[in-house]
Amino acid sequence: MNLADVIVAVLVFSLASAGCLDVMASLGRTLHGSAQAEAAAERLETELSRSQAVVRAGADQEQATDLACDQPELLLSRLLMDGSSSGNEATGEPSRASGSMQREVTVVAPGLVRLQLTDGGRWQRQRLFSAAAYGLCPSLGGPIG
Amino acid sequence: MAAMRRSLARAAPAPSSQAGFVLGLALLAGLILSAGSFTALNLALASHQAQAAEHRRRQAEDGLANLGQLLAQTLVGHRPEELNQASLSPQLLSQGLPGGWQLASLQWQASQPADLGVASLQVTLSGPRGEQRQGLVTFGRSPQDGLITSLRQEGA
Numbered sequence: 001m002n003l004a005d006v007i008v009a010v011l012v013f014s015l016a017s018a019g020c021l022d023v024m025a026s027l028g029r030t031l032h033g034s035a036q037a038e039a040a041a042e043r044l045e046t047e048l049s050r051s052q053a054v055v056r057a058g059a060d061q062e063q064a065t066d067l068a069c070d071q072p073e074l075l076l077s078r079l080l081m082d083g084s085s086s087g088n089e090a091t092g093e094p095s096r097a098s099g100s101m102q103r104e105v106t107v108v109a110p111g112l113v114r115l116q117l118t119d120g121g122r123w124q125r126q127r128l129f130s131a132a133a134y135g136l137c138p139s140l141g142g143p144i145g
Numbered sequence: 146m147a148a149m150r151r152s153l154a155r156a157a158p159a160p161s162s163q164a165g166f167v168l169g170l171a172l173l174a175g176l177i178l179s180a181g182s183f184t185a186l187n188l189a190l191a192s193h194q195a196q197a198a199e200h201r202r203r204q205a206e207d208g209l210a211n212l213g214q215l216l217a218q219t220l221v222g223h224r225p226e227e228l229n230q231a232s233l234s235p236q237l238l239s240q241g242l243p244g245g246w247q248l249a250s251l252q253w254q255a256s257q258p259a260d261l262g263v264a265s266l267q268v269t270l271s272g273p274r275g276e277q278r279q280g281l282v283t284f285g286r287s288p289q290d291g292l293i294t295s296l297r298q299e300g301a
Contacts, residue, residue: 009171016175023182030189034196041200108240112218123200125207128241133217133296 040119043101047117048127055079059134072131076113080105080129111136201272204243208270209280211241212248216266216282217296224291225253225264225284245273254281261288263297 058079062068067075100120108114111131118124131137215237220228230251238248247270254265264284271277285295 005165005168009168012168012175013171016178020178020182023185027185027189031192034192037196041196041203045203109218109234109237112214112237114240125203126211126243127207128211128214130214130218132221133214135295 037122040100041123044117044119044123044125047101047103048115048125051080051115052127052129054082055129055134058082059136063135063137068131069137072111072136073107073109073113075136076111076129076131076134077105077107080113080115201276205246205270205272205278208242208246209268209278209282212238212268212270212280213282213296213298215241216251216268217284220284220293221295223293225266225286225293228253228266242270246270249277261291262286264293 055076058075059068062075065075102118104116104118106114106116108128113129114126115129116124116126215233216228219233228251230248233248242248249269249271250267251269252267254267262285264286266282266284268280268282269277270280281298282296283298284293285297286292287294
């Protein structure tokens with residue numbers, strides 16, 4: 001057997017094996033990261049649905065109050081902040097929700113509030129909540145649904 | 146003498162076909178490993194792309210839902226024919242729509258059979274990659290004066 005042939009064969013096999021091992025390790029890390037990202041996206045989705053349910057229930061209870069007609073955005077902000085797991089009431093300030101999730105409630109216009117959820121800078125979701133859509137002042141109409 | 150001849154035969158170099166076999170085997174194994182790596186890379190890329198597509202779909206849903214809220218803010222207490230796409234605040238639209246998405250069109254749908262208590266608005270959004278997403282926003286409407294009274298369902 002030629003020594004050069006053996007060396008070339010060993011070299012080819014070693015390079016291929018090392019490359020394959022490297023790719024497989026990267027694949028493992030990528031799949032692990034994908035699973036985590038998927039779970040984070042699901043958490044954001046669940047949190048959005050939960051926030052909508054909280055606002056809907058709160059608006060049903062308080063739609064005829066003075067606050068609902070005078071400062072509906074304040075009521076919406078309060079409902080969204082009270083509904084968060086942290087219970088932080090500072091409107092406009094980001095607060096920590098479950099895990100690495102950040103929750104920010106901002107008044108963008110009279111009667112209009114934005115909820116922004118961020119998960120570690122990876123995913124970001126946002127929903128608007130308008131007083132008219134939730135029937136916060138009876139003169140503006142009824143609630144959703 | 147015979148033993149010496151056998152010993153010499155064992156010490157003799159292997160035929161060249163055996164060397165070619167080892168090299169061929171190594172190349173074949175390398176090829177198989179490379180193909181496996183390539184497949185794994187494709188799998189990771191497909192997974193990443195699927196996840197990004199799913200996120201874009203969810204962001205488009207957010208955009209439709211947000212647009213429903215903005216339209217409710219604008220339309221409740223008014224008649225459907227008063228809707229003017231140009232009158233929607235660009236600043237509020239940019240707050241409600243995800244990055245790169247734009248409002249393409251708004252069109253009232255005729256209800257079949259005619260239901261005076263409902264007004265349905267077809268919303269079309271256009272995405273950053275040229276994709277389009279449609280949704281139906283349904284409003285409650287007063288049969289007496291025709292004014293929109295509530296948001297019934299957003300998105301679709």
